[in-house]
Amino acid sequence: MLRGCLILVVPVALCVGLQPQHARADETSPTAAGVEFFEKKIRPLLVMRCHECHSDQGKGVKGGLHLDSRAAILSGGDSGPALVPEKPDESLLVEAINYPQDGVQMPPRGKLPQNEIDLLTEWVRRGAPFPAGEKKSDASKRRGIDLEAGRKHWSFQPLREQPLPAVKNATWGERRMDAFVLEKLESSGLGPSPAADRRTLLRRLSFDMTGLPPTVAEIEAFEGDTASDAYARQVERFLASPHYGEKWDASGSTSCATVTSPSNGRSKRGRTPGSIATGSCRH
Numbered sequence: 074m075l076r077g078c079l080i081l082v083v084p085v086a087l088c089v090g091l092q093p094q095h096a097r098a099d100e101t102s103p104t105a106a107g108v109e110f111f112e113k114k115i116r117p118l119l120v121m122r123c124h125e126c127h128s129d130q131g132k133g134v135k136g137g138l139h140l141d142s143r144a145a146i147l148s149g150g151d152s153g154p155a156l157v158p159e160k161p162d163e164s165l166l167v168e169a170i171n172y173p174q175d176g177v178q179m180p181p182r183g184k185l186p187q188n189e190i191d192l193l194t195e196w197v198r199r200g201a202p203f204p205a206g207e208k209k210s211d212a213s214k215r216r217g218i219d220l221e222a223g224r225k226h227w228s229f230q231p232l233r234e235q236p237l238p239a240v241k242n243a244t245w246g247e248r249r250m251d252a253f254v255l256e257k258l259e260s261s262g263l264g265p266s267p268a269a270d271r272r273t274l275l276r277r278l279s280f281d282m283t284g285l286p287p288t289v290a291e292i293e294a295f296e297g298d299t300a301s302d303a304y305a306r307q308v309e310r311f312l313a314s315p316h317y318g319e320k321w322d323a324s325g326s327t328s329c330a331t332v333t334s335p336s337n338g339r340s341k342r343g344r345t346p347g348s349i350a351t352g353s354c355r356h
């Protein structure tokens with residue numbers, strides 16, 4: 074169930090509703106909310122701050138303590154269990170990150186920022202949820218950084234001119250890039266949308282950049298401007314305008330959402346400037 078929820082990205086609240094609200098500390102299946110908390114807040118922290126010295130990926134396991142699986146953390150290192158689920162006050166890990174004068178201070182190079190100490194403490198208080206079934210070996214494999222593999226990632230490849238893909242509609246497109254877009258469209262049985270007229274184009278741009286429609290004078294000026302760089306100049310004009318971004322709401326979308334769906338109860342957050350720019354928001 075839990076796995077299904079996560080894979081389908083069903084809203085977490087839904088999953089939680091079907092799970093026992095308070096998983097017992099020693100239970101192996103944590104709640105979806107617990108796992109989410111771990112994945113978002115705790116795993117990155119452990120990887121960044123502790124794994125260097127407390128996982129097989131680092132430079133040796135210090136103090137005999139692995140911090141890359143729940144079982145390993147519970148069984149602990151040289152001094153015994155590193156944590157007691159739900160009991161931060163009894164947990165060596167929490168003690169160590171609070172830098173006791175007369176005890177182990179972790180990480181050795183300097184105390185963690187307070188918010189990270191609070192997060193780890195909160196995690197222990199919640200029973201130290203960890204994704205079920207994650208074995209130490211799987212965990213370290215997944216979190217290890219393979220530099221050689223990383224270097225092969227496309228974004229690190231030198232720039233190279235790519236041959237243009239074959240397309241059926243040879244007349245469409247203005248730049249080389251367009252051929253790649255068209256090829257994807259055609260392979261999905263789609264074609265390009267008709268070009269927007271100048272008035273529509275300026276309205277989209279204006280909403281996108283300022284959150285407001287263009288004035289009649291602006292539309293007329295743009296309709297009369299037939300130079301090939303007319304659109305680019307409009308973009309520059311908006312970018313330089315003190316009204317750029319002025320009417321965007323806090324979610325980063327423009328007032329477009331409010332204009333198009335004032336009462337259908339849809340979240341404004343659903344629309345972003347990006348979706349408007351691609352013309353999915355009709356004015």
Ligand code: HEC
Nearest residue numbers: 122123126135136138150151152153155165166169179180
């Ligand atoms: C630069 C290396 C390094 C980093 C980073 C580091 N540790 Fe340690 N840790 C050690 C060493 C070395 C010991 C053994 C020290 C000792 O016993 O005095 C140790 C011991 C511990 C122990 C005690 C284990 C036992 O059973 O005695 C705990 C708990 C611990 N570390 C937690 C953490 C946590 C949590 C982090 C991340 C926030 C962390 N450490 C980051 C090097 C490190």
